Amino acid sequence: MTLDELLEHLAVHDVRLTGTGDVLHYDAPAAASGPELVAALRSYKGELLRWLTAPADEREVTRAPLSAQQERVMEVAARSAHPASWNVGLRMELVGELDVAALDAALDGLVARHHALRARLARDGGAWTQRILAHRSVPLPIVELTALAPDAARRRAEVVCQELVATAFTPAHDAPVRYALIRLAPGESWLVLVLHHVACDGRAVTVLLRELAVGYRTARDHGSPDFGPPAATQCTDYARWQQGQWDESTRRRRLAYWAEHLGDGPLALELPFDRPAPRQPSGQAATCRFEIPRPVRSAVEALARDRGVTVTAVTAAALALLFARLSGQPDITLSMPYANRSPQAYEDTVTVLATALPVRIRTGAAATFAQLVGQAADGLFAGIDNLLPTAWIYQQLATAGRDAAGRDAAPAGMTVSFAFQSTFDTRIDLPDLTVQVHEVPAGVGRTALIIALVPGPDGIDGYLEYPVDRIADGTARRWMAGYVDLLATACGGAHHPLADLRGSLV
Structure with a gap:
């Protein structure tokens, strides 16, 4: 050794x-x-x-290259006018008897357990490197607001929470995680947890919340957290494993698939925006939340069973149809994150493993919605079969003259990211506490429309993140209401001619 x-x-x-x-x-x-x-x-x-x-902040335990997913996040975030748009923020509202010492110990144990939470990422001789530093305990920061009146405490808590989420990380110098406990009143606290996207995806957040519950419970009962066996794999293990996954012939074959699949179709959308693009975008983003109610969810699931496809394919097809009608473009390319938790050894690895697949859906080539769903399903499965780092796909397009913005640039203009987050579960069970978990947007965007669907107990919760420079709140709400309406109509008449399907926008 x-x-x-x-x-x-x-x-x-x-x-x-x-x-x-x-x-x-x-x-x-x-x-x-x-x-x-x-x-x-x-x-x-x-x-x-x-x-x-050696100084505690410089005690390095190992180093490794970045995975393709980590490198993609770092490259795109470095070009962003608002790096905080790559922050993942959660607010856990805790009501009941909280053991602060147990919570502190559990959070500290998570940082000690996972390399991704102790990584420093920077370029080393032109290549990205992640340095994993030795664990150093840091007390849980506590913001005490119990002396304020209830309404004032809540207003101040909202400000503190937003500041924590909207503050950008400097990955070369900062750990990609921060947290704080805000005490609003006796028996009422908020735990704010913020992660840089380079350290997590939806599945990783689910793993962290599950382990936080285990650590809290055992620390509360026994004085120190016990998470069970050490984490099976780390972000460094995955990055090293990934290095040998694509030989040159595999790479050429898969790139040829993407060249044919994307063809000469548009990667960006020309939507009926409320305002023209400003010379200097503010980068400010807003979030429109909506719900796909239980009856529509049931219709979506029934159609998915009937066609032998996933719910993701049905909801993606309806979204493509919506944007085709809004933009007048018959071909719509959706950037669709794929969880990519394979092989099984990396299923619970805390890092970003999700890979964005550009899936082209040709609404003009389908006679019925059922056919459009089949096309979306085929595109998703073929994309998974031809999985490559997203940067390589865009680099090939740039080389072919499709995009001159950079070697791994995303398409210029407005793009649409669509995620069906079936692996994202924010439920957490803490003894003697009622817990509600809310995502907290950073308030800045990534120059794209980001649409996510999260299955709930009954329906499906959804949100649209959009740039306020271009789109008004009323328009965002109208678009998403139209999406839910079109989804219901399309699933009810999946075998009718596509042109006959009507929604609230047409």
Whole structure:
């Protein structure tokens, strides 16, 4: 075992080291202790003691390249006028008897458990590198508002929450996670959790919330968190594994698929905006929330069963039809995130593994909505079969002269990102507490329309994030109401001629 391998082993298994003079002490979970660990610590005792004397913020335990997904986020975020648009913010409203010490210990344990939460990302000689620093405990920040009147406390809490979410990370120097507890009143608190998208996707957030519940419960009952076995895989493991996944022949074959699939169709939309594009966009974004009610959800699921496809394909086809009618463009390309949690070893890895697939839906080539659904399903499955880093696909288009904005640039103009978040589950069960979890938008956008659907207990919750420079609130609400209406109409008449399907916008 090399020193680097030992340091990574210590980080993965949460083995804590301290040094006093020339004496090295260690504290390890029972499952990580054993003769091999003791022998390695003895072998590298001098190096470890010197390592412990380095500043805590510079104690590196391992480093690795970035995965293609991490690199894509970093490249696009670096070009963004508002890097905070890549923040993922959650507000957990906690009502009941909160054990603050247990919550502090559980959050600290999550940071110790996952490399992605201790990573520093920067260019090293032109290539992106992630440095994983040793864990260093930081007390849970607490914002005390209990002395204020209830209404004033809530207003101040909203401000603090928004400031936490809207503050950009500097990935070269900051850990990609921050959190704080806001105490509004006795028995009422908010836990605000903010992650940089380079460290998470929807599935990773679900894993973190699940583990937070386990850590809180065990810390509350036993004084320290117990998450069970160490995390099976880390962001560094995935990045190293990914390096050998595409040989040159596979890469050429899959790029040829994307060239044929996207063809000469438009990647951006010309929508009936309320306002022309400003010379200097503000980057400000707003969120329109809507719901697909239970009867419409049932109709969507029935059509999906009848056609042997996923609900994602049905909802994507309806969205493509909506934007085709709004824009007058018969071909619509949706950027559709794919969870990409394969192979199974990486199912619960905390990092960003989701990959955006540009799926072209040709509304003019379908006679019925059922055919359009089949086309969307075929495009999704073929995209998964020909999975490549999104940057490579856009780089090929740039090389072919389709987009001169940069080597891995996204299409110029307004694009549409559509996510059916079936792996995103924000439910969390904490003893003696009622918990409600809300996503908190940063208030700045990514120069795209972002539409997400999240299955709820009854219907499907949805939101549209849109740029306020171009689109008015009333227009956003009208578009999404039209989408729900068109989805219901299309599922009810899936085998009728497509031109006969009417919605509230036409």
